[in-house]
Amino acid sequence: MTKPKGNKDCEAPSEQVRKDSIEGVKVALSRTKTWGGMETREFYSSPHIDSDPYHAKNGEPGQYPYTRGIRPSLYRKRMWTLRNIVGYGSPEDTCEGIREALRAGTAGINVVIDALSQQSIDPDHPAFGVEVGAEGCSLPSARDMQRLLGDIDITRSGVAFHSTMMTYPLVAAAAIRQGKALDRIMGSHMPDHLQLNLSGWGNELVPADLCHKTSVDCIEYCIRNSPKWALGFPQGYDLRERGLPPHGEIAVGMAIVNKTLEDLLERGLSIDEVAPNLAWVSSADIDFFEEVAKFRALRRLWARTMKERFGARNERSMALRIACHTAGNSLVYQQPLNNLARAAIESLAALCGGVQSLETCTYDEPVCIPTAEARELATRTQQILANEVGAARTADPLGGSYYVEALTDRIEEEARATLSKLEEIGLLEAISNGTIEQICDQYNMDVERELQQHERVIVGVNAHQPEQVEQPERFTFDRSHTEAHIRRFIQMKRERNQEALHDRIITLYQVAKQGGNFHQAMIDALLSDGSIGEVWGTVRVAHGYSYDPFNVIQTPFVYGA
Amino acid sequence: MSQLADKAKGDKLVGEVLAGSIRTASRLISRAEACDSSITPILKQLFCKAGDPVLLGITGPPGAGKSTLVNQLIQHYRKHDKCVAVLAVDPSSPFSGGAILGDRVRMNQHAADPGVFIRSMASRGQLGGLAKATGDALSILQAMNFDVIILETVGVGQSEVEIVRHASSVLVLQMPGAGDGVQSVKAGILEIGDIYAVNKSDLPGADKLVTSLREMLQLSSKMHPWLPPVVAIQANTGAGIDRLVQHIGEHRDSIRSGGEVHASRARERVRYRVVEICRQLLNESVFSGAGVTDTQLSAIANHQQDPYTLAEKLVGVL
Amino acid sequence: MSDLSSPADRASPTIRCLLGMLGTDVHNKGIRTLAQMLRDHGIEIIYLGEHNTCEGMTQAIIAEDADLVGLSYSSSNYLDYTRQLIDTMREQGVGDVPVMLGGLIHPEDSDALRQMGVSGIFGPGSKIEDILDFIHRAVGRADEPAR
Ligand SMILES: Nc1nc2c(ncn2[C@@H]2O[C@H](COP(=O)(O)OP(=O)(O)OP(=O)(O)O)[C@@H](O)[C@H]2O)c(=O)[nH]1
Numbered sequence A: 001m002t003k004p005k006g007n008k009d010c011e012a013p014s015e016q017v018r019k020d021s022i023e024g025v026k027v028a029l030s031r032t033k034t035w036g037g038m039e040t041r042e043f044y045s046s047p048h049i050d051s052d053p054y055h056a057k058n059g060e061p062g063q064y065p066y067t068r069g070i071r072p073s074l075y076r077k078r079m080w081t082l083r084n085i086v087g088y089g090s091p092e093d094t095c096e097g098i099r100e101a102l103r104a105g106t107a108g109i110n111v112v113i114d115a116l117s118q119q120s121i122d123p124d125h126p127a128f129g130v131e132v133g134a135e136g137c138s139l140p141s142a143r144d145m146q147r148l149l150g151d152i153d154i155t156r157s158g159v160a161f162h163s164t165m166m167t168y169p170l171v172a173a174a175a176i177r178q179g180k181a182l183d184r185i186m187g188s189h190m191p192d193h194l195q196l197n198l199s200g201w202g203n204e205l206v207p208a209d210l211c212h213k214t215s216v217d218c219i220e221y222c223i224r225n226s227p228k229w230a231l232g233f234p235q236g237y238d239l240r241e242r243g244l245p246p247h248g249e250i251a252v253g254m255a256i257v258n259k260t261l262e263d264l265l266e267r268g269l270s271i272d273e274v275a276p277n278l279a280w281v282s283s284a285d286i287d288f289f290e291e292v293a294k295f296r297a298l299r300r301l302w303a304r305t306m307k308e309r310f311g312a313r314n315e316r317s318m319a320l321r322i323a324c325h326t327a328g329n330s331l332v333y334q335q336p337l338n339n340l341a342r343a344a345i346e347s348l349a350a351l352c353g354g355v356q357s358l359e360t361c362t363y364d365e366p367v368c369i370p371t372a373e374a375r376e377l378a379t380r381t382q383q384i385l386a387n388e389v390g391a392a393r394t395a396d397p398l399g400g401s402y403y404v405e406a407l408t409d410r411i412e413e414e415a416r417a418t419l420s421k422l423e424e425i426g427l428l429e430a431i432s433n434g435t436i437e438q439i440c441d442q443y444n445m446d447v448e449r450e451l452q453q454h455e456r457v458i459v460g461v462n463a464h465q466p467e468q469v470e471q472p473e474r475f476t477f478d479r480s481h482t483e484a485h486i487r488r489f490i491q492m493k494r495e496r497n498q499e500a501l502h503d504r505i506i507t508l509y510q511v512a513k514q515g516g517n518f519h520q521a522m523i524d525a526l527l528s529d530g531s532i533g534e535v536w537g538t539v540r541v542a543h544g545y546s547y548d549p550f551n552v553i554q555t556p557f558v559y560g561a
Numbered sequence B: 001m002s003q004l005a006d007k008a009k010g011d012k013l014v015g016e017v018l019a020g021s022i023r024t025a026s027r028l029i030s031r032a033e034a035c036d037s038s039i040t041p042i043l044k045q046l047f048c049k050a051g052d053p054v055l056l057g058i059t060g061p062p063g064a065g066k067s068t069l070v071n072q073l074i075q076h077y078r079k080h081d082k083c084v085a086v087l088a089v090d091p092s093s094p095f096s097g098g099a100i101l102g103d104r105v106r107m108n109q110h111a112a113d114p115g116v117f118i119r120s121m122a123s124r125g126q127l128g129g130l131a132k133a134t135g136d137a138l139s140i141l142q143a144m145n146f147d148v149i150i151l152e153t154v155g156v157g158q159s160e161v162e163i164v165r166h167a168s169s170v171l172v173l174q175m176p177g178a179g180d181g182v183q184s185v186k187a188g189i190l191e192i193g194d195i196y197a198v199n200k201s202d203l204p205g206a207d208k209l210v211t212s213l214r215e216m217l218q219l220s221s222k223m224h225p226w227l228p229p230v231v232a233i234q235a236n237t238g239a240g241i242d243r244l245v246q247h248i249g250e251h252r253d254s255i256r257s258g259g260e261v262h263a264s265r266a267r268e269r270v271r272y273r274v275v276e277i278c279r280q281l282l283n284e285s286v287f288s289g290a291g292v293t294d295t296q297l298s299a300i301a302n303h304q305q306d307p308y309t310l311a312e313k314l315v316g317v318l
Numbered sequence C: 001m002s003d004l005s006s007p008a009d010r011a012s013p014t015i016r017c018l019l020g021m022l023g024t025d026v027h028n029k030g031i032r033t034l035a036q037m038l039r040d041h042g043i044e045i046i047y048l049g050e051h052n053t054c055e056g057m058t059q060a061i062i063a064e065d066a067d068l069v070g071l072s073y074s075s076s077n078y079l080d081y082t083r084q085l086i087d088t089m090r091e092q093g094v095g096d097v098p099v100m101l102g103g104l105i106h107p108e109d110s111d112a113l114r115q116m117g118v119s120g121i122f123g124p125g126s127k128i129e130d131i132l133d134f135i136h137r138a139v140g141r142a143d144e145p146a147r
């Protein structure tokens, strides 16, 4: 395995008890011996490697096609990153939440933003006031991004944004305001806009052609200007939540990846410039063995695609990194404490599947916005897995299991079949004509019918219902900051230099209309205190769509002919 | 209830419809859908109060973009301050009788606009792409001062002849599909359209489809005064809509300027409407038991009498 | 057979149920599945999908002459939005159309919702039979002749 440039972690000692220098004390490998006291190896494999067809197909951990993991000494060399989700209310509220999490020892912060900001709707939109800051942080301007980052130096520690639209332009604008060079900023976001279209946003909010164009533009801009900025792409997690089986996640995700990469290469980027910056955002659902197999099949299919289809030469292009969140939709409302067991098993599946970062859902997720206690328990779950269960000890612990290997093959096979069907139709057409939506609907209907007929049993839902269960305490927070935040936002719109903004908005409109990469122009407009609603609305108009996807407000700008 | 009270109530409803009450109109349409013949006196009055709106039918295969196009048309007409009504028909499930009426989703942006009336209807077993109550619903809408009424059919792909029997201008929507442009044009489609639009012109194959449609139409419609135009559009962005609307206007002008072809088509539409009403009346009388007794039915069931004679008698009664 | 046709139709016309979501909630999985299941039980669904405003949904209820309205929520704003919708419905003269809610609805909010005028609440784990049963009862009550 080649060492990734400048990554100190890979040189860290592989003995016991190591602290991850960059990411603080979160999950650490405390022991390579079994609980019973036997020493273990980094990984196990067949004694007859050279003649074994199994080996030819899967490689060892750290070898092409990386079925068994991206490094030979997987977590011994570099632990997975434990991630926690933070985000609610005003940017200041969330900034405080980040500080709190850092104090508690969380290394990887995942910032979630509210539904309005995710959809590039301003908090002063007349129809949706009640939603501002409700389930994530409201982040409608570059100033708000600066407030969220507070005194975090994003050239030193990265914040992971669990969001897509406008996120990178906002971060870039905030960095420029902080006087930082764009090529040094760290962190990540998830630039998969097509997935949004599929996950309930639909053609009105995010038309498929515009989604695709924006993803390609965004990735191109990031690769060329911020090579340290990581890209969670594709966003397979939301696709699973919408209703896809594991092989469906791989198929639709790969279709998005292939189409996007093709267009990026056409713009003159090389596969080895792009692919190493991508990480697959995935889900770990409740079927333990199936999920382990999925991660293995995914890595194998990815490696082969990068090498055979795109001609990658760099191993970092072929060895897929996976960012995993346990499946929110596997958690149930009834008797929520059971979700602790579910999330723990899903987390173990992710680790046996060799993921690089992991966020464990809180048990109260189906009930409310996670409370502090629930978040702490999610962290403890991962610590138990790391220290007691021994999930970090050995790479690909299930490799060689007849069952898991058979599932791995089967999932890859099914994924390839669906993928080639989608590519035959053409991805964008399969999205806009509803083919993929129908696959999801059918899957959800089948699940529902099976539940009704008890062919599928979920404890607490259609069997083993508890008598009387007390509901957990719901999360609440003081909305006064949010209201002040909205007032401040309106004031900013009033007091900014309108002419300067107008010029930049017109430039943005023209660049977008001419089909150019509009990311620099978006950043510039944000730097003139344009809001996300104004900037994105202008991009929409330039592409022939209405300014406000909800058609309640009209554009305040005159774009000319 | 006395007949007088009924009449007063009916007059009130007629007045409300004429004054543009969407609420009353929509309730009457539900009544028509449920085959409630007690509203017939109201329909009679409304029919004679019909205005002269553009009556545009849109048909085309499933997923061609009919609803998306309707959305664009509404937007266009609203910009010119014209009021628009839409009847959008989606298929009923032949198994359960239920339906998911999804056309409206594509027109949601006009939901709160009082100058727009969108009504979804299920086909409820009617073949040919429309609903049984389409004729009644049109009688109601035509009395309501709409400038434009648009009818969207079920996407069945072929033999949507019904639309010709209700709309005065028929727009046939096509999209580039897999394979050869010529093959994708279904038989029968060339006879029914006054205007042809090729949607999804952003997809490959659109140009070719436009060309082959033009060629085929030139061959098939030499005798008519109106040669159906073919327009390439992109319904999701609105590209090409202006030109399409222009053609719709031209076709209407051509209708207005008279001519035997148009007049005979109007008569054919009405003839069909009369047949449709006859069928419904007969249907009701046969099923309601008013015209038929159980004894008669048993006799036919036992083959002592024949159904032809009874049917002739019933039609004679009418 | 004869009672399947017109006269019986009139006594129990096909139910027209409007289904949609308010606000920016994108979790449409539940409502899409419900739409299909109700369709399979003979109900006509007027499907409005996601991203509706209260104003727009109320106009749709009027124009479609819906027999009842179903809303699905997976975000925490359902109290606010439901209140806004029911207020608008009342202002526009369709306050009598029954409203049912599904999705992540907390039992402790039931009272508040019922006080607003919500007549059916179907939280997590609800059975399709219960929803159907509710619909038939609610529409039976609401089934009055045109004015
Ligand atoms: N690429 C592309 N997609 C389009 C265009 N117009 C519509 N669509 C998409 O095509 C799909 C089907 O559009 P609809 O308007 O629902 O089609 P329809 O003909 O009304 O469909 P049915 O009523 O189900 O028969 C939607 O996803 C639209 O977004 C277009 O010009 N280009």
Ligand SMILES: [Mg+2]
Binding pocket: B066, B067, B068, B102, B103, B152
């Ligand atoms: Mg349609």
